[in-house]
Amino acid sequence: MLTGRHVVLGVTGSIAAYKAVGLLRRLTERGAQVTVVMTAAAKRFVTPLTFQALSRRPVYDDLFDPRDEILHLSLAQAADLFLIAPATANTLARLAAGSANDLLSSLALSARCPVLLAPAMDAVMWEHPLVQRNLDALRGIGVGIIPPESGPLASGLVGPGRLAAEDVILAAVEARLESSGPWVGAHVVVTAGPTREAIDAVRTITNRSSGKMGYALADAARVRGAMVTLITGPTDLPVPVGVDVVAVETAEEMRRAVLDRIDKTTILLMAAAVADYRPKVSSPGKLKKSGSAIAIELVPTPDILGEVAALRTETFVVGFAAETDRLVERAIEKLHRKQLDLIVANDVSRPGIGFGADDNEVTMIDRTGAVMPLPRLPKRVLADRILDHIHAIRLQERPSPPPST
Numbered sequence: 001m002l003t004g005r006h007v008v009l010g011v012t013g014s015i016a017a018y019k020a021v022g023l024l025r026r027l028t029e030r031g032a033q034v035t036v037v038m039t040a041a042a043k044r045f046v047t048p049l050t051f052q053a054l055s056r057r058p059v060y061d062d063l064f065d066p067r068d069e070i071l072h073l074s075l076a077q078a079a080d081l082f083l084i085a086p087a088t089a090n091t092l093a094r095l096a097a098g099s100a101n102d103l104l105s106s107l108a109l110s111a112r113c114p115v116l117l118a119p120a121m122d123a124v125m126w127e128h129p130l131v132q133r134n135l136d137a138l139r140g141i142g143v144g145i146i147p148p149e150s151g152p153l154a155s156g157l158v159g160p161g162r163l164a165a166e167d168v169i170l171a172a173v174e175a176r177l178e179s180s181g182p183w184v185g186a187h188v189v190v191t192a193g194p195t196r197e198a199i200d201a202v203r204t205i206t207n208r209s210s211g212k213m214g215y216a217l218a219d220a221a222r223v224r225g226a227m228v229t230l231i232t233g234p235t236d237l238p239v240p241v242g243v244d245v246v247a248v249e250t251a252e253e254m255r256r257a258v259l260d261r262i263d264k265t266t267i268l269l270m271a272a273a274v275a276d277y278r279p280k281v282s283s284p285g286k287l288k289k290s291g292s293a294i295a296i297e298l299v300p301t302p303d304i305l306g307e308v309a310a311l312r313t314e315t316f317v318v319g320f321a322a323e324t325d326r327l328v329e330r331a332i333e334k335l336h337r338k339q340l341d342l343i344v345a346n347d348v349s350r351p352g353i354g355f356g357a358d359d360n361e362v363t364m365i366d367r368t369g370a371v372m373p374l375p376r377l378p379k380r381v382l383a384d385r386i387l388d389h390i391h392a393i394r395l396q397e398r399p400s401p402p403p404s405t
């Protein structure tokens with residue numbers, strides 16, 4: 001999943017330029033926003049219209065584009081990754097020399113995001129010492145090279161030079177994006193699911209939370225390269241890959257698991273539906289049925305968010321509020337009372353969204369009082385929207401660099 005990631009796809013004048021069309025499709029299917037930049041030679045092979053229609057974004061080919069005079073800087077700044085596929089021998093030479101004689105090469109010089117090149121050319125060109133020297137120079141400055149495959153070439157020769165397979169290029173893109181970006185190195189702790197409080201040896205008090213929202217957040221943070229710990233109450237969901245899972249049952253166990261990790265937590269996402277009350281006494285055996293009414297005395301469970309707030313750590317804390325009425329008003333009150341950085345509120349009284357459902361419709365409210373309602377969305381998509389918003393808030397809060405002397 002590349003949701004929320006912005007890839008600039010550079011296409012150069014190789015016979016394999018048509019393969020960039022398939023690549024664009026696969027990248028957008030995975031959720032990436034792709035902006036295509038073409039060289040003049042590339043336009044001799046495939047029309048910009050094809051890329052424009054598939055990416056639903058303008059295609060750029062002109063350094064002196066009247067729509068944006070500093071396109072080579074603004075595009076580079078917005079990109080999470082710059083992929084050139086196919087990359088011709090000519091483009092490799094220009095990039096290795098630091099040339100900036102068109103939009104694509106100027107962009108390569110301006111880019112501070114990872115740059116990946118997938119060369120494609122005839123075997124005789126690929127094996128030429130100057131091409132290999134240029135590749136070495138580019139590797140030497142950290143540019144990723146996705147080597148071409150061996151096989152039949154347009155010239156009739158058989159040898160190395162065919163553009164790497166789509167799957168190989170996509171895997172390289174995903175691997176690069178996972179190891180770069182603002183979430184890399186962040187420790188994200190997500191709580192998910194319900195908690196279960198024992199009445200006796202077999203009966204419990206719990207709630208209808210499925211854990212889907214928390215699991216979606218954990219997955220979205222993992223894809224962005226964060227180190228993720230998922231503290232989960234009992235759910236039926238499959239154990240997510242690449243995430244450290246801590247299974248808990250009660251509110252007290254969840255509290256311990258969160259507080260044990262809080263010192264190392266960059267972002268805490270409290271998506272679990274933690275029980276507010278637990279039976280004061282839990283019978284070690286099974287309570288016998290008596291036929292008459294019984295009363296179970298309930299006492300409050302620990303206030304995990306309250307305790308986290310009292311610690312005044314640097315952790316960015318996101319709370320979730322499930323309400324059935326006065327959604328925004330109650331969420332704002334909770335945001336301030338628990339000193340949260342962001343609250344995600346949803347109306348659980350409406351059918352088809354919220355508890356147990358695959359979709360949710362939430363309103364995000366941050367400390368500045370900004371209220372951002374989102375449409376009904378699948379929880380995995382929503383997870384990305386929430387992480388995007390957290391990133392935007394953290395960027396604004398980042399101290400500005402000292403003035404240059």
Ligand SMILES: Cc1cc2nc3c(=O)[nH]c(=O)nc-3n(C[C@H](O)[C@H](O)[C@H](O)COP(=O)(O)O)c2cc1C
Nearest residue numbers: 012013014015016039041042088089090091120121
């Ligand atoms: C039919 C045809 C196919 C070509 N295929 C390739 C190729 O696969 N790889 C390559 O490096 N150059 C290839 N070239 C040469 C490039 O198009 C040429 O070097 C051009 O200047 C590249 O410009 P660019 O790197 O700015 O796109 C081909 C040229 C023609 C006419």
